[in-house]
Amino acid sequence: xTPVDAIKSAYRNYITFSGRAARSEYWWFALFNxxxxxxxxxxxxxxxxxxxxxxxxxxxxxxxxxxxxxxxNLLPGLALAVRRLHDKDRSGWWLLIGLIPLVGxxxxxxxYVTRGTEGxxxxxxxxxxxxxxxxx
Numbered sequence: 001x002t003p004v005d006a007i008k009s010a011y012r013n014y015i016t017f018s019g020r021a022a023r024s025e026y027w028w029f030a031l032f033n034x035x036x037x038x039x040x041x042x043x044x045x046x047x048x049x050x051x052x053x054x055x056x057x058x059x060x061x062x063x064x065x066x067x068x069x070x071x072x073n074l075l076p077g078l079a080l081a082v083r084r085l086h087d088k089d090r091s092g093w094w095l096l097i098g099l100i101p102l103v104g105x106x107x108x109x110x111x112y113v114t115r116g117t118e119g120x121x122x123x124x125x126x127x128x129x130x131x132x133x134x135x136x
Contacts, residue, residue, distance in 0.1 A: 087116030
């Protein structure tokens with residue numbers, strides 16, 4: 001899947017919590033969001049760093065554009081994350097494991113970077129072998 005196709009697919013299926021999403025779709029969309037959020041942050045000048053006292057602190061106060069971008073991408077990101085878990089033959093409820101600091105995040109990242117189940121599973125056909133996404 002090309003980067004443009006991945007981004008289009010994520011937005012086209014922004015409320016589709018069924019089906020499966022390939023790794024490429026998930027990671028291209030994630031990269032796109034990081035790049036755009038970084039540019040917005042630089043334009044808004046909302047970040048401030050501070051070193052001293054034996055530590056380093058950074059805070060980000062999002063402006064209106066950053067806030068709107070985050071809110072606008074919340075639902076597409078959640079739907080894509082659920083479809084990515086479906087590709088691993090896991091329920092979308094496993095996203096809640098991310099509420100466990102560090103350990104939950106590591107587990108989710110591991111699931112996101114590993115290949116999904118080959119062939120069809122209970123959530124649909126393999127997005128890598130099918131002619132197109134089953135959720136389009």
